[in-house]
Amino acid sequence: xxxLMDYETEPQHNEINxxxxxxxxxxxxxxxxxxxxxASLRKEEIYLSALKSLQNVKFAKRLVKNIEADDFEPPxxxxxxxxxxxxxxxxxxxxxxxxxxxxxPEPKEPIPILPTLPVPRPPLTPSHIEPSQQQRSQSPTPQxxxxxxxxxxxxxxxLFITPPDPEEMSPTLITTALPxxxxxxxxxxxxxxxxxxxxxxxxxxxxxxxxxxxxxxxxEELSTQLELMAQQLKRNAMHFSTSLEKDKAVVEQAQAKLExxxxxxxxxxxxxxxxxGKSRSTTCMTLGIVILVLLVFMLMVSVIRFS
Numbered sequence: 001x002x003x004l005m006d007y008e009t010e011p012q013h014n015e016i017n018x019x020x021x022x023x024x025x026x027x028x029x030x031x032x033x034x035x036x037x038x039a040s041l042r043k044e045e046i047y048l049s050a051l052k053s054l055q056n057v058k059f060a061k062r063l064v065k066n067i068e069a070d071d072f073e074p075p076x077x078x079x080x081x082x083x084x085x086x087x088x089x090x091x092x093x094x095x096x097x098x099x100x101x102x103x104x105p106e107p108k109e110p111i112p113i114l115p116t117l118p119v120p121r122p123p124l125t126p127s128h129i130e131p132s133q134q135q136r137s138q139s140p141t142p143q144x145x146x147x148x149x150x151x152x153x154x155x156x157x158x159l160f161i162t163p164p165d166p167e168e169m170s171p172t173l174i175t176t177a178l179p180x181x182x183x184x185x186x187x188x189x190x191x192x193x194x195x196x197x198x199x200x201x202x203x204x205x206x207x208x209x210x211x212x213x214x215x216x217x218x219x220e221e222l223s224t225q226l227e228l229m230a231q232q233l234k235r236n237a238m239h240f241s242t243s244l245e246k247d248k249a250v251v252e253q254a255q256a257k258l259e260x261x262x263x264x265x266x267x268x269x270x271x272x273x274x275x276x277g278k279s280r281s282t283t284c285m286t287l288g289i290v291i292l293v294l295l296v297f298m299l300m301v302s303v304i305r306f307s
Contacts, residue, residue, distance in 0.1 A: 014070070015081075018063040022085050025056060025092045035099045047103040050096050057093045060085070 029035070035050070037043045064082060071078065 021060045043103045050100040
């Protein structure tokens, strides 16, 4: 049913489209001045518009053929409308064809490329090559020119250097030029002596002195070392005392926290004991009430049963 309705309404759509298209084409060609080139309208634009309108004319003619094919026996009014549309389309097509011919742009020939190319040179033939080779053979070579050119004579005097006389060389020059190969007079510092000197001052050095001078020097060195050791011990004791004071403060804080926790635990223990006593009493009371209710229930059932 729907297909039949579509088939019946399609000719009506074609007629409506044909009427609108013919009216639009007539309106476009009504003013002849619009199809003439001017300053604001170039010939190329008019040519393109004419081509577009001709395509619309072809589409309108196709619509006319479709309408005629769909209706085998059209009424006279419809035939009159179709004839009028054909006449209008022919008139519009002839006008647009004339416009297309008059505004068709002339084809421009492209610029030839051949004149811009360079003229090719003819290839060299053997007749051209032989004279050039003969000229090269006749021209002198650079080696011959060198042989012919006179060179200045070189003197052979003062070409060798004579060595100096050994008697003229002084012994001081030789001794200053040679490096000293003797070892240093001081022994190298060992690891133990350097560590001892860093911690407790300078290390005792062996002195080749005799009698009381040697003993006094040793005693002075020992006294200085003992003094340094005493100072180091004093510093260690002071550091230990300061660290103990810091640790004492931390220990006191920990003790205060532990005492507070102990007091809180005591309070919680008392509260838990009271709560447990109350819960026991309430538990016993609850059990007694349940038992009493059961007894009353059994009594009531027996009274109802045996009465």
